Amino acid sequence: MDLAPVLNGFTVVLEPTNLLYCLIGVVVGMLVGVLPGLGPAATIAILLPITIGLEPVTSVIMLAGIFYGAQYGGTITSVLLKLPGEASSVVTVFDGHALARQGKAGTALGIAAIGSFIGGTISIVALSFLAPVVASFALDFGPPEYTALALLGILLVATVSSGSRLKAIVAACIGLLLATVGRDAFTGGERFTFGNLNLADGLDFVPIAMGLFGLGEILYNLEERHTSVQAPAKVANVWPSRRDLRQSSGAIGRGSVLGFVLGILPGGGATLSSLAAYAVEKKRSKTPERFGKGAVEGVAGPETANNAAATSSFIPLLTLGIPANATMAVIFGALLIAGVPPGPRLVTDEPELFWGVVNSMYIGNILLLIMSIPLVGLFVKILRVRPAILAPITVLITLIGVYTVNNSTFDILLVIVFGVLGYLMKKVGFDPGPLLLAFVLGTLLEDSLRRSLLIFDGDALGFFGRPISGTLLVAFLLVAFLPLIGKALPRRRPAEHPSDTKELV
């Protein structure tokens, strides 16, 4: 492996601007992790307008920092308040909060921070070796391979998204349909523009992401009855004892590997890997009865895994150009806006961007470790900010922010429309994640499908004649139709559950 570009990446990171934006990113990430309400995908979406004037590498360094920073921050509320700030920190509540009730909140936070740091770092190292290999493998991909890959990616994300799978697939189809609005790349004819000039160039990614994730989430949260938040427990002594460390070292190791592997898979990501890590730890433990009553491993495993997964989910994005989850879809959008289409050529054509972003994660993780151990008290104070005060500020940032992208009032209108759509979707059980992901991949998918059909002379079976696209499509069909066959079998039995778990992992 050629080390020169890797080292070059460090010079990129150490430029003062990039360091500053890395710091901004991780602090913002930590904050959104701490504050319940907005997740990292929503925050990154809302901050997209800021990135427009920036260098591509700087903006992705910042956005990535928000993403993995949120994994650290989410732990704090899970442990102290039993309110997960982040979906991927939900399992931490079981043992983390139990520890806090025993007066050991510091231990839980300390172990989580150390685990996150180790998991993140191992994952970055593994990414540095694996990503160039995947990218060089993918360089030979033609339209049929991309068609199959995009289809499988969208389906996997829809399969493991929250809520009904059927609804997630509907959302994905609507996303693909929205991507067809505007000029047809092949014929130049306008599609679904209804004569509106603003739509002739297609729907813009920024207002859709900001509306669906940002405004939609805020509107959805309006309906929550806010109970008064209890004062968080006092945090003393964040350094875990030697015994705690020894006890959780295995969990941290296993969590790193599990998180890295699950993070790469489309639809995997931080949430799934934290769940899986908890299950693994409990199963392996000689004293499973301690779980839920304050087992350190129950905090260490999932917290390590979610951070490792957050890092490794960059691999499919940066090497194949296929985002593995909703947050990656937003970062995909940011790269497109910056004029750097992510794909297998990124590693060789834009080594500074690729290695700059990857290496910035080392720095970001160190910054986060510093913030989570000595400065944890500061973030605990932030918990006192009421969501009612944050909501209008976020709304205004969204409305004004989207205007600044193109200086167009039409974009504000668009963001409101998609905000309503996002709210309604969440309300009736459709996860907006697959919609955005599909929208992002829509053009690629349609282009490669049409090209493939031209190559194959209209014979759809041609996909199966090429080894990679054939394998991917078989996997697609299996994922799509196996559950249907399962449903067609006679009445549900309890024995069905093990197969569920397999499908998930």
Added chain:
Amino acid sequence: MTSAHDGAHTPGSPGGRTAAGATPQGDPGPVPPARTVEDVDRTPSSLHDLEDAVHQLEHDAEHRPPPAGTTTNLVVAGLVVALGAAALVGSLSLGAGSAGNPGSGTWPMILSLAIVVLGLALAASARGTSDTERFSRSSWLVLAGLGTMVVFVAVIEVIGFEIPAALLAFVWLRFLGGEGWRTSVITSIGVVVAFYLIFVAALSVPIPHLF
């Protein structure tokens, strides 16, 4: 909040079960009785139990309205089918093309057909769906919030962003967030001043402004 979930077999996150402590408002039949916090502490073992417990926990933390009835589910499925049908008509008018020579309308047509079929499947499973949330009285809050945004976009070109922004912040703080009068007035003015300083004075963003 997105969370990994195999929704085919368990109810999804919004309104999956009644939150502990929330009053069940005439839940549709087969919803299990409210679980208590102790149930969650029973610590799940399999990944599947774990997911259930996680949803329960998210639910407890967020106090969501109860799940909606079959009618709402049918209406949702109907809307999906209608959307698919409308898109189908639109795609056919673009030219369906053929497999050997795909046209502008080919791909949208495939998608629209998929949406129609999936919508019909949703309608067929409407009775067993419990991840739809009931529209409750608090849904009016959402409409009110939406109203402030529509006013914002309607008048910004005419009178600049300051007045509609202050108004929006005030309504959200006082009426949607239940803050006190004083906090609401001071915060909304403070927010607009801060935005003015950041966007207009410091960054000179060409956002329409009054002053």
